[in-house]
Amino acid sequence: xxxxxxxxxxxxxxxxxxxxxxxxxxxxxxxxxxxxxxxxxxxxxxxxxxxxxxxxxxxxxxxxxxxxxxxxxxxxxxxxxxxxxxxxxxxxxxxxxxxxxxxxxxxxxxxxxxxxxxxxxxxxxxxxxxxxxxxxxxxxxxxxxxxxxxxxxxxxxxx
Amino acid sequence: xxxxxxxxxxxxxxxxxxxxxxxxxxxxxxxxxxxxxxxxxxxxxxxxxxxxxxxxxxxxxxxxxxxxxxxxxxxxxxxxxxxxxxxxxxxxxxxxxxxxxxxxxxxxxxxxxxxxxxxxxxxxxxxxxxxxxxxxxxxxxxxxxxxxxxxxxxxxxxxxxxxxxxxxxxxxxxxxxxxxxxxxxxxxxxxxxxxxxxxxxxxxxxxxxxxxxxxxxxxxxxxxxxxxxxxxxxxxxxxxxxxxxxxxxxxxxxxxxxxxxxxxxxxxxxx
Numbered sequence: 190x191x192x193x194x195x196x197x198x199x200x201x202x203x204x205x206x207x208x209x210x211x212x213x214x215x216x217x218x219x220x221x222x223x224x225x226x227x228x229x230x231x232x233x234x235x236x237x238x239x240x241x242x243x244x245x246x247x248x249x250x251x252x253x254x255x256x257x258x259x260x261x262x263x264x265x266x267x268x269x270x271x272x273x274x275x276x277x278x279x280x281x282x283x284x285x286x287x288x289x290x291x292x293x294x295x296x297x298x299x300x301x302x303x304x305x306x307x308x309x310x311x312x313x314x315x316x317x318x319x320x321x322x323x324x325x326x327x328x329x330x331x332x333x334x335x336x337x338x339x340x341x342x343x344x345x346x347x348x
Numbered sequence: 349x350x351x352x353x354x355x356x357x358x359x360x361x362x363x364x365x366x367x368x369x370x371x372x373x374x375x376x377x378x379x380x381x382x383x384x385x386x387x388x389x390x391x392x393x394x395x396x397x398x399x400x401x402x403x404x405x406x407x408x409x410x411x412x413x414x415x416x417x418x419x420x421x422x423x424x425x426x427x428x429x430x431x432x433x434x435x436x437x438x439x440x441x442x443x444x445x446x447x448x449x450x451x452x453x454x455x456x457x458x459x460x461x462x463x464x465x466x467x468x469x470x471x472x473x474x475x476x477x478x479x480x481x482x483x484x485x486x487x488x489x490x491x492x493x494x495x496x497x498x499x500x501x502x503x504x505x506x507x508x509x510x511x512x513x514x515x516x517x518x519x520x521x522x523x524x525x526x527x528x529x530x531x532x533x534x535x536x537x538x539x540x541x542x543x544x545x546x547x548x549x550x551x552x553x554x555x556x557x558x559x560x561x562x563x564x565x566x567x568x569x570x571x572x573x574x575x576x577x578x579x580x581x582x583x584x585x586x587x588x589x590x591x592x593x594x595x596x597x598x599x600x601x602x603x604x605x606x607x608x609x610x611x612x613x614x615x616x617x618x619x
Contacts, residue, residue, distance in 0.1 A: 262524060
């Protein structure tokens with residue numbers, strides 16, 4: 190069991206997970222700056238409120254779930270302030286790159302997270318179920334529905 | 349288009365090359381502050397009796413029923429946010445209408461009302477999750493219109509707190525809350541959206557407003573019996589309301605699950 194109240198432990202987690210969590214947060218937030226805030230707040234929370242992780246899997250799952258919650262919270266606040274999405278996209282940093290990334294960002298969290306974890310991080314459906322605390326069947330359904338939503342958003346077939 | 353394009357697009361995100369380094373530095377600096385805060389807690393606990401007495405006296409003097417006729421109602425606030433379902437919920441019998449005000453510094457803080465339940469909002473993508481919504485109104489005592497930029501949700505906090513649970517364990521942060529802000533005729537309206545706080549209804553549940561961010565021991569103290577109050581040394585606009593929740597709606601099993609799901613040490617919730 191690993192308890193995270195110490196500077197050393199949290200710094201290790203930063204080195205190990207910050208890149209992955211930042212990219213994950215970027216699938217919920219169009220501003221890289223907001224995504225950085227979300228991830229940093231998650232790490233700082235471990236200092237003020239230590240968590241006892243059962244094992245490495247629990248550690249990773251907690252970080253992923255908490256980052257998604259925090260990113261969604263920031264996003265919800267921005268949406269409620271009626272911040273136009275176009276404006277957010279312009280202030281945001283992500284290079285537009287492809288329509289597909291922007292379409293994933295537009296998906297509800299429950300679909301966007303599984304799509305990203307599966308197609309970018311390479312996790313299997315079963316592994317995503319463990320990370321997000323969901324039955325594998327639910328993950329499979331969300332993956333299928335997420336792809337369907339993306340097709341609608343992109344109006345073209347994803348190969 | 350295929351998923352390789354997606355991976356390339358994610359790889360092409362303009363992420364800052366020194367994010368990891370900056371975050372580690374932030375962690376180191378914050379760790380020092382947290383350590384200092386912990387050292388302060390024991391000192392503050394010794395002075396809590398005096399702090400509670402003063403806070404109680406201030407509350408008695410300043411909490412009053414507020415004639416809110418010229419202000420927007422919670423339903424109107426929800427409506428302006430484009431949330432007709434929530435507006436309807438605020439008008440329902442299940443809604444709690446409070447209209448209680450506290451005068452603090454040059455401000456009048458009014459807790460207008462709240463409503464709890466499932467599927468009350470059109471926004472949430474977690475439709476199966478029960479939520480509580482509350483509206484708080486801020487006005488200047490001298491009638492000067494308030495500027496929304498001076499009271500941003502990152503500078504001021506409007507959060508539930510629960511007696512018996514440390515303010516740093518049960519608050520906006522841990523309850524997955526969001527706050528939105530709007531200005532009408534010089535008054536500011538905070539709309540809070542949080543996990544359903546009725547699960548704590550067998551405890552005293554508060555709604556707090558103050559200048560500052562995360563509720564920490566510099567801002568709040570908790571007595572041995574779980575009563576929460578502002579720290580004696582805490583300065584700045586502040587208001588603490590007690591919510592008249594229906595005790596029969598308490599859900600100890602949900603509270604238990606909330607604590608388990610948080611992953612935090614149990615002790616952190618109570619001391």
